[in-house]
Every structure is written in structure tokens, then in C-alpha cells.
Amino acid sequence: MKKEKQIKLEASGWKIGSVDEFLELSREEAEFIELKLSLSRNLKERRQSLRLTQKDFARMIHSSQSRVAKMEAGDPAVSIDLLVRSLLALKTSHKEVAGMLPV
Amino acid sequence: MKKEKQIKLEASGWKIGSVDEFLELSREEAEFIELKLSLSRNLKERRQSLRLTQKDFARMIHSSQSRVAKMEAGDPAVSIDLLVRSLLALKTSHKEVAGMLPV
């Protein structure tokens, strides 16, 4: 990034290549994890309230019991994509998904 | 899935291994794509309103110009995870992300 651009960015509140950037990345990562955990918790609640076992739910989404367990455990090696696909499979509306994001 | 379980599921509105399941998968996939495209569009708007080039934005998120272009083009080979991370990098709040989901 050109120096000029960096100055322009920093003038509007961005900090690049500094301690601030490190803090910024921490914030992003924390928020990202929060978001995933929230989807994860909601997915588990939905499945349970439908009285589905992990095994049966896994079949519905063409996955496996162990992966469902990992999704619900908030395993870092599970994508948001898979969580969202799973929620949609349980007929969760976009509005409901939106409501699942952290405050 | 045991026959019994399948019957139980179907009684509560689920259809497995049928034309209905195919339609159900289509619905899910359509909604999934809709959701991604919505995030994609909003990301582009945000970047542009901040007067950032794809190249500069790419540096901010430690990625590349071509990947940013793909994100904004709604390329199927771009994960929700990357889209969300990118939005968070632009200091988008969870509430704002929620507002970006389709009605």
C-alpha cells in the first residue's frame, strides 16, 4: 500500500502495520468466533427441539454424526457455510438466522 | 434411518428420499446462494463507500485483489467465512451483518 493511501486510511480511523492492527485482528477474530458459536448453539437447540438425534440429523444433511457433534461443539474446523446449510435444512428462515447473530 | 424414525419425521413435515426431498434441497441451495450474494453485494458497497480499491482492501484482509473481485462477483468458490471475515474487517457490526441477510 502506498504511503499516501495508508495516511488516508489512518485519517479515517484505520491503523495498519502496528499494535493497533494486532488489536484490530483480535477484535475481528473474537467477533468471528462469537458469531460461529452463536450459530452453533442455535443449531443444537433447533435439532433438540425437533427431537432429532445427531445421527438422524446427519442423514438429513448428508453428513455424519461426528460432524454434527463437532458443529454443535463449536469446533473451529467447522465452516460457517456448513452451519448455515444445516440451519437452512431445518427450515430456518433468513430472518431467523439473522436473529441468531450476537447482539 | 429407521423406518419408524422416517415416519415420525414425515409426520412433522419432513420428506426423505423422494421428489419432495429434491425440492427441499433446491430450496436450501437457493436460499444459501441468496444469502451469499447478499453478503457479497453489501461487501462491495461497503468497500466502495470507503473509497478503497480492491487492491488496498485485499491488503487490509491479507488477501489478494483477485480474491476480492471473486468475493464481489459472487463466485461460488468463495466461502461465507471469508465474506464475514471481510465484513468484520470493515468494522461491520453483528447487527449490521444480520441486516444484510435477505428478507
Added chain:
DNA sequence: TCAATATATGTCAAAACTGACATATATTCA
């Protein structure tokens, strides 16, 4: 116009994610 800048598209090796499997642990309920 036309050169500089910005964006789009295709490709690829490396990294991340996946379903499946084995197996450990926990929960249910007769």
C-alpha cells in the same frame, strides 16, 4: 486519445474443510 489505474478471469499449489470411520464417554430407561 491514451496511459495510468482499477477490476475481472483463469490457474495452481498449499491450506482448510469434509464425510467417514473407530472408539471413548455419557445418557436413558427397563
Added chain:
DNA sequence: TGAATATATGTCAGTTTTGACATATATTGA
């Protein structure tokens, strides 16, 4: 209790997603 059922954890090969690069096309502005 203890056997059946449900969930958790670890591993791995196959698949998908990634940043990076090259390069094509589009937009800007002097």
C-alpha cells in the same frame, strides 16, 4: 444395575477454498 442409545473425540484421505500470480478487460482523467 447394565444394555441400548446418544454424544464426544481423534484421525485421515478426498474435496474445496485459499492467496498468489499472470493476464485480460474496463474505467478514469489529463
